[in-house]
Amino acid sequence: AEEVGGDDKEVVREYFNNSGFQRWKxxxxxxxxVNRVQKDIRLGHSKTVENAITMLTDDDSLRGVTVCDAGCGTGSLSIPLAKEGAIVTATDISAAMVAEAQKQAEEQLLAGKDDLSPAPVMPKFEVKDLESLDGKYHTVVCLDVLIHYPQSKADGMIAHLASLAENRLILSFAPKTFYYDILKRIGELFPGPSKATRAYLHSEADVERALQKVGWKINKRGLITTQFYFAKLVEAVPA
Ligand code: SAM
Structure with missing residues (x-):
């Protein structure tokens, strides 16, 4: 697995600009x-987004807070964050995803502009892999992206994301537990036709170690599971 790590990013970019874009959109x-499995994944993912928003708004409002959504996909998180008043920078390695996110943001955020509440700031969308992001943000969020990379690459991605965040970093990943490892092994014995990319599981201890190496610690944890979707959600802060 790890020996092909260098190619993962190009494979992922190609996938999310083509068949992966259609599937995930x-x-x-x-x-x-959507079929039954896709419907279940849709539900699980929406719970992850919901839980992330709860983590983000637990202590304080997001009004005027800078948030970087790294690997924003179709904007599932960026758009609600903008509605909460956050100043969102949303980037993704896939140009197709970024175009779709931009389109959806325009539809959803410009629609309610006549009511009395302050108009949301349109997220700034950009095609960019997270490794080349720079600048500083109050909060950095990266949901369901690490699943595309082995731990050896995830370490560097986590370190880079932490370097962009001033106050907190929120990550989700597919947890490597005994049970899910077995499920995944079974899945790999019977790969479906649409299985264009590998999925990598990450142990929470490995993610925690990667954060510790750069002086961060996990502050909050959550687990989201449905039948076919599972994600660990963590909030990290400077130690
Ligand atoms: N974060 C979004 C969400 O939760 O709705 C999208 C999740 S989707 C499973 C994974 C996304 O990560 C895709 O849009 C993909 O293009 C993007 N991605 C993968 N590798 C990336 C990288 N190295 N840098 C930035 N984005 C990446």
């Missing part, structure tokens, strides 16, 4: 043309 959308 559907899963993250609201249309009825």
């Amino acid at each position: 559907k899963i993250y959308g609201e249309t009825d043309d």
Whole structure:
């Protein structure tokens, strides 16, 4: 697995600009043309987004807070964050994803502009892999992206994301537990036709170690599971 690590990023970019874009746009959308598994993943992912928003707004409002959404996909998180008043920078390695996120943000954020509440600031969307992000943000969020990379690469990604964050970093990943490892092994014995990319599981201890190496510690944890979707959500802060 790890020996092909260098190619993962190009494979992932290609996937999310083509078949992966079609597949995930559907899963993250609201249309009825999804199968039972996709519907379940849609539910699990929406719970992850919801939990992330709860973590983000637990202590304080997001009004005027700078947030970087690294690997923003179709904007599932960026758009609600903008509605909460955050100043969002949303980036993704896939140009197709960024275009879709921009389109959805325009539809959803400009629609309610006539009411009395302050108008949301449109997220700043950019095609960029998270490794080349720079600048400083109050908060950095990266949901369901690490699953595409082995731990050897995830370490560097986590370190880089932490370097961009002034106050907190929120990450989600597919947890490597005994049970899910078995499930995944079974899945790999019977790969479905649409299985275009590998999925990597990460142990919470490995993620925690990567954070500790750069002086960060985990502050809050959550687990989201449905039948076919599982994610660990962590909030990290400077130690
Ligand atoms: N974070 C979004 C969400 O939760 O709705 C999207 C999750 S989707 C499973 C993974 C996304 O990560 C895809 O849009 C993909 O293009 C993006 N991605 C993968 N590798 C990336 C990288 N190295 N830098 C930035 N984005 C990346």
